[in-house]
Each structure stands twice: as C-alpha cells, then as structure tokens.
Amino acid sequence: MADLAGPVNSKGPVLDPGLCRCCRSIKKCRFLSAEYEWTGQKEIYSDMFMDCFGLLLSNLDGDSKDCCICATCVVRLRDACAFRRQVLQCEQALLSLIQSKEGNIACCCRTAHRQQGLLHLCDVRGAPARRVRVPAAGAAVRASIAQPHTV
Structure with missing residues (x-):
C-alpha cells in the first residue's frame, strides 16, 4: 500500500x-x-x-x-x-561581446578610411554600404557621414 x-x-x-x-x-x-x-x-x-x-x-x-x-x-x-x-x-555574454566589438570595428573602420581620405560606411555586419570622399577640412561633412547607415 x-x-x-x-x-x-x-x-x-x-x-x-x-x-x-x-x-x-x-x-x-x-x-x-x-x-x-x-x-x-x-x-x-x-x-x-x-x-x-x-x-x-x-x-x-x-x-x-x-x-x-x-x-x-x-x-x-x-x-x-x-x-x-x-x-x-x-x-548573452557572447552577444554582448559581439555587439561591443561591432561598435569598435565600425569605429576603427571609419578612422582607418578617414586617414586615407576615404570613408567606407559599413552596415552592422561590416559589409560596405557606401563610399564617401572626406575633405581634409569640413567638420559638417564628417558629422553627416558619421551617422549610422543601414542597408
């Protein structure tokens, strides 16, 4: 029982x-x-x-x-x-790391291309979205292309 x-x-x-x-x-x-x-x-x-x-x-x-x-x-x-x-x-930790690295990669990509006189704006995955010539002087132009761009 x-x-x-x-x-x-x-x-x-x-x-x-x-x-x-x-x-x-x-x-x-x-x-x-x-x-x-x-x-x-x-x-x-x-x-x-x-x-x-x-x-x-x-x-x-x-x-x-x-x-x-x-x-x-x-x-x-x-x-x-x-x-x-x-x-x-x-x-979750991996996704956070990837998101922070993507931000760093995009920032480094912009810096490297600015030094060459060209700016490649990339989407979040790092694929080229568009290419823009950046004049040596012209903060307004740099500010406008520094905005995030999605494809």
Whole structure:
C-alpha cells in the first residue's frame, strides 16, 4: 500500500512506493506538481520540465502514483536546468561581446578610411554600404557621414 509520508526534512511530500515518470523506477518519489525547497529555492518539477524542455507533462491531476519523479531523476533535471541557464548566460555574454566589438570595428573602420581620405560606411555586419570622399577640412561633412547607415 502506498504511504503518503509527510514532509521529508521539510522539503515536501514523498510517495513510497511511487512510479517515476522519467525512468519508470518504482521507489520513493516526489510529486511532479508539488512545491519543494532545495538550497533555499522553491522548485516545482513540472514547471522545471516546461522551463527547461518545453514539455507539458500530461495527467498530473490523475492518480498520485503516476505523477512522481524519483530522487535520481530530480538530480538530473536540476543539472539539465542548470546547464540550460549556463548556456543562456554564455550566449548573452557572447552577444554582448559581439555587439561591443561591432561598435569598435565600425569605429576603427571609419578612422582607418578617414586617414586615407576615404570613408567606407559599413552596415552592422561590416559589409560596405557606401563610399564617401572626406575633405581634409569640413567638420559638417564628417558629422553627416558619421551617422549610422543601414542597408
């Protein structure tokens, strides 16, 4: 007979035995839709599946024996979510770096071409957009072509 135990270490309810929806093991499990606490953070495993994988688990309101996840799979789910966060943070850092480098490249490109008496205005990807002769004197002309130009 399934024993619906009270909170284990004040972390949330446990079902023993339960069928893990992830690995199909029959052992002590946690409920997918219940709220648990881990390292001071609240976690709901069904929400973690949605956030990490975009999976909406079915029949979570059905029989409680079929709505569980074992401790081994909880650890794997946490690792997957942490890995996803890491990848997203690295991607954001890379995009920020690329955007700042594009600004620096455009600035260097303008400076180099000004020194040659020609100014190549480039789009964000660095592709030439147009070429303009820059007179030695004439701040108004330089100011007008220093404005960003998109193709």
